[in-house]
Amino acid sequence: MTTSPSLKAIQACMAEGVPPSGSDDASARRLWWAALDTLQEQLQEQNSTTGGLWLAAPLPALYDPTLLKAMRGWVWSPNPQGLPQLGPAGPTAAPGDPYKQLPLHPDDGHDPLLVVIQPTLQVALALQGPPDQRQLLMRSDPKTLGAILSLLEQRLRADAPDQADALHDAIRALGSLQSSSAYGEQFWPVVAERLARMAPSLTLQTLRDEPGRGDSNEPIEGDQYEGGAEAELSLLEAITHEVRTPLATIRTLIRSLLRRRDLAPVVMERLQQIDSECTEQIDRFGLIFHAAELQRQSTEPAELAQTDLGAVLQHLAPGWQMLLERRGLTLQIEISPNLPAVLSDPSRLEPMLGGLIDRSSRGLQQGGQLVLQLRPAGARLKLQIRGYNPSEQGRGLGTAEPTAELGPVLSWNPGTGSLQLSQAATRRLLASLGGRLAQQRDRGLTVFFPVAGRSQC
CATH class of the missing domain: 1.10.287 (Helix Hairpins)
Incomplete structure (x- = not known):
């Protein structure tokens, strides 16, 4: 009978030789998310569309669509029938399907595990340990990775023998693997930098009634930055x-x-x-x-490229229309023909435009309309977004929605209860994309984008 190692046993294998940790679960999971982001960014930088494979539990740890499409995957989940079944029914997944689902066993636990095997990068990540002794494990040394893959193949052999063969063939197809124990020298500093940027760096509390401090409420150490x-x-x-x-x-x-x-x-x-x-x-x-x-x-000069703004708007319009329809609103887009390209960053421009649509439509009543116009304006293109409530259509815009600034980035609309980017943050974001915001007194806004190839005043 084929032995079936538990995923806990695989995580214990990864923990061999690693000093114990005293982290709580929340801190360990913050490390896990930072490690996932770091790993995915490095995979993207290495142009990982060339292939590879990954194995994970209890959910697909990778979430970048490009990586999922380019790499073969296996996922052990609590209820495979509850997860999406990809490709044809049966144990064999068709080429190009993101991953194959397999059942978790009762002794597997639910701690996350991810193993990525690429020709130039092989790494295993996991969370492991009892409460208050949780730790993030990262192993890239050939000896440990070999042991992990052997255990995973044994597990697949027990759960779905054909998938064990598929894993074996997929690894062999990658050719010579350039694994290195030194990967940690690149990995951990990036994770630490990411945590330093994202995790709260200050403790915002005061000391009260502490002996020797009186009632001064002097800030604690670390609150003076x-x-x-x-x-x-x-x-x-x-x-x-x-x-x-x-x-x-x-x-x-x-x-x-x-x-x-x-x-x-x-x-x-x-x-x-x-x-x-x-x-x-x-x-x-x-x-x-x-x-x-x-x-x-x-502020640093942005690296901008020629962008067909009209084509971007037409591409995004169906999604915006669906969004507005869920709110009982309509969208009207007017784009002048034969417009020149502008200087911007298309990858970051799309979510920014979506944010402008959301910002301009939040205060509209059901039955309202959002009108988007793109017109030439000398050495720039002028993008105007205006919102009309039902009673205002055809006779001008209403008054501006009141907002309360919540700091340098966010503002709050008391009328709708929604959070949105502050005007200053919106202006700065658009400037990084080559745009210049001209906020109007009503609910409309105008953004000017420089035309590519023309000198700007």
Whole structure:
């Protein structure tokens, strides 16, 4: 009978020779998310579309669509029937399917595990340990990785023998592997830097009634670093990271589930709505995160490229239309023909434009309309976004919605109860994308983008 090692045994193998830790679960999981982001960025930098494989539990740890499409994957989950079934029914996944689902066993536990094997990068990540002794494990040495892969192959051999053969063939197809124990020298400093940027760096509390301190409420040590502004930015970055990462995992699961052909139309409709909501919030919190980063950085010249702004707007319009329809609003887009390219950053421009649409539509009543116009304006293109409530259509705009500034990045709309980027943060974000914001007194806004190839005043 084939032995079937538990995932806990694999994590224990990874922990051999690693000093114990005294972290609580919350701190360890923050490390886990930072490690995932770091690993995915390094995979993207190495152009990992060339292939590779990954194994994970209890959810797909990788959430970048490009990586999922380029690499073969296996996931041990609590309920494989509850996860999306990719490709044809049966144990063999078709080429190009993101991953194959397998069942967790009762003795596996639910601590996360991820093993990535690429020709130039092989690494295993896991969380392990009892409460108050939790630790993030990262192993890249050939000896430990060999032992981990052997255990994983034994596990696959017991769960789905054909998948064990598929794993063996996939590793052999990668050719010579350039593994190195020195990967940690690159990995841990980046994780530490990411945590330093995102985790709150100050303890915002005062000491009261401490002997020798009286009632002065003098700040504790560490609370004397440029006041609360830096702490606010750090906390904001940490919150946006904690929101975006699980939403990205949920969206990956939803999108793979949408590939099934046996779902009822109403189920497909609901899943598409969930996907849209996840994307909207991921982009929204991504903008907040980037705005916080820009706030603490010195201004540097942006690297901009020629961008067909009209084509970008037409590409994004269907998604915006669906978003507005859920709120009972309509979208009208007017783009002048034969417009020249502008200087911007297309990858970051798309979520920024979505943020402007969200910002301009938040205060509109059901039945309202959002009008978007792109017109030439000398050496620039002028993008205007205006919102009309039903009673205002055809006779001008209403008054501006009142907002309360909550710091350098966020503002709050008391009328809708929604958070949004402050005007200053919006202006700074647009400037990093080549745009210049001209906020109007009503609910409209105008952004000017420089035309590529023309001198600017």
